[in-house]
Amino acid sequence: MSEKKALDPARLRQDFPILNQTIHRQKPLVYFDNGASTQRPTSVIDAMDQCYRETYANVHRGIHWLSEQASAQYEEARLKVARFINAPFPEAVIFTAGTTMAINLVANSWGRSTLKPGDEVLLTICEHHSNIVPWQQVAAETGAVVKFVDITDDGRLDMDDLRGKLSDKTKIVAFMAVSNMLGTIFPVAEIIALAKSVGAATLIDAAQHVPHEPTDVQQWGADFVVFSGHKVLGPSGIGILWGRKDLLESMPPFLGGGSMIDKVTTEGFTPGELPAKFEAGTPPIVEAIGLGAAIDYISAVSLQWVASHEKLLSATLMKRLEKIEGLTVWGPAPEHRSGIVSFTIEGVAAQDLAILLDQKGFAIRVGHHCAMPLHQRLGIKASCRASFYLYNTIEEVEAFADAVEAVVKRLR
Numbered sequence: 369m370s371e372k373k374a375l376d377p378a379r380l381r382q383d384f385p386i387l388n389q390t391i392h393r394q395k396p397l398v399y400f401d402n403g404a405s406t407q408r409p410t411s412v413i414d415a416m417d418q419c420y421r422e423t424y425a426n427v428h429r430g431i432h433w434l435s436e437q438a439s440a441q442y443e444e445a446r447l448k449v450a451r452f453i454n455a456p457f458p459e460a461v462i463f464t465a466g467t468t469m470a471i472n473l474v475a476n477s478w479g480r481s482t483l484k485p486g487d488e489v490l491l492t493i494c495e496h497h498s499n500i501v502p503w504q505q506v507a508a509e510t511g512a513v514v515k516f517v518d519i520t521d522d523g524r525l526d527m528d529d530l531r532g533k534l535s536d537k538t539k540i541v542a543f544m545a546v547s548n549m550l551g552t553i554f555p556v557a558e559i560i561a562l563a564k565s566v567g568a569a570t571l572i573d574a575a576q577h578v579p580h581e582p583t584d585v586q587q588w589g590a591d592f593v594v595f596s597g598h599k600v601l602g603p604s605g606i607g608i609l610w611g612r613k614d615l616l617e618s619m620p621p622f623l624g625g626g627s628m629i630d631k632v633t634t635e636g637f638t639p640g641e642l643p644a645k646f647e648a649g650t651p652p653i654v655e656a657i658g659l660g661a662a663i664d665y666i667s668a669v670s671l672q673w674v675a676s677h678e679k680l681l682s683a684t685l686m687k688r689l690e691k692i693e694g695l696t697v698w699g700p701a702p703e704h705r706s707g708i709v710s711f712t713i714e715g716v717a718a719q720d721l722a723i724l725l726d727q728k729g730f731a732i733r734v735g736h737h738c739a740m741p742l743h744q745r746l747g748i749k750a751s752c753r754a755s756f757y758l759y760n761t762i763e764e765v766e767a768f769a770d771a772v773e774a775v776v777k778r779l780r
């Protein structure tokens with residue numbers, strides 16, 4: 369992919385067939401729901417299609433040609449992920465069904481075997497439900513306590529509150545790198561350093577980070593990092609748990625079944641080595657291959673460019689929206705956020721706004737975005753969220769702002 373193409377979203381979007389359509393009586397489709405899931409370039413669709421047509425078989429189970437082809441492609445995808453996030457050992461890259469499954473794996477394996485009554489799990493009030501509920505479930509069984517770090521009024525993490533809540537009781541700090549509602553980019557390395565100072569482990573929910581700016585798990589110094597394939601141009605049904613190798617080796621398996629064992633007898637079993645130990649059953653083979661193709665695509669585009677392009681889109685939209693009377697954009701100034709802009713409008717139901725915007729061709733998310741505690745903290749029930757990716761353009765953002773103005777006038 370040429371540099372020129374990489375820096376031109378209007379050309380990039382030609383790689384995404386789904387974006388090239390009109391809906392609701394010839395309205396161009398504007399896809400601003402990338403926080404929920406992104407779209408796929410043809411190279412990802414083709415890689416998956418090619419596997420199903422030519423090389424598909426179960427992996428690591430057959431000695432026949434097809435199984436060898438599929439196994440090699442599956443392991444090649446693991447290597448691509450490892451390089452992409454700078455993971456030192458590819459075997460510490462575990463394929464899961466997604467971010468949710470990856471967090472459940474850590475909470476159930478590491479959490480159940482580590483947490484004791486009175487131990488504390490520290491989260492932030494911004495977390496997605498997938499980084500709250502598994503910890504609440506494990507806490508209920510182990511007697512551990514789940515605590516939440518607050519945010520400042522401008523939607524950044526309250527570092528004083530974090531320092532105040534960290535203690536030798538804190539056994540893990542599990543937090544998002546980027547908020548899926550506020551768009552806030554959290555100071556990941558600083559939070560990890562603070563967690564380490566009290567001996568706590570760290571889990572980074574990088575679902576909204578990995579797709580949008582470079583991620584280096586070694587530079588962060590994290591213990592666990594998780595993300596989803598479908599948010600980074602890959603297929604649904606695939607996600608990643610990366611963990612510190614020694615930690616993963618010391619943890620018990622989460623799911624039991626085929627592939628994850630060394631030996632099974634009628635008396636019991638011994639688990640296999642990494643990564644098999646955490647990949648019980650037939651894995652998402654074609655999805656892993658698709659994720660590998662997505663990583664090839666995004667790596668050729670340059671994540672530095674993606675990050676700055678999205679910041680520009682956010683700043684442009686915020687400037688326009690803030691002129692609308694009664695409209696609140698939640699979260700920090702553009703320099704502290706990624707390509708996510710959530711807002712509410714006094715006297716206008718978020719749901720009504722989103723329905724009318726859909727009629728004009730704009731796909732946005734409305735509701736609590738799986739972040740109910742954060743919405744409670746902000747004193748709102750629901751918000752509208754526009755979330756961008758590399759194929760979105762300034763023209764789309766301007767058209768969206770015009771549409772919001774028109775719809776608000778109509779609803780008032």
Ligand SMILES: Cc1ncc(COP(=O)(O)O)c(C=O)c1O
Nearest residue numbers: 466467468496498548575576596
């Ligand atoms: C920050 C964050 N964490 C976790 C998730 C859950 O991801 P998945 O549904 O792919 O498991 C999401 C999805 O919206 C998210 O935005």
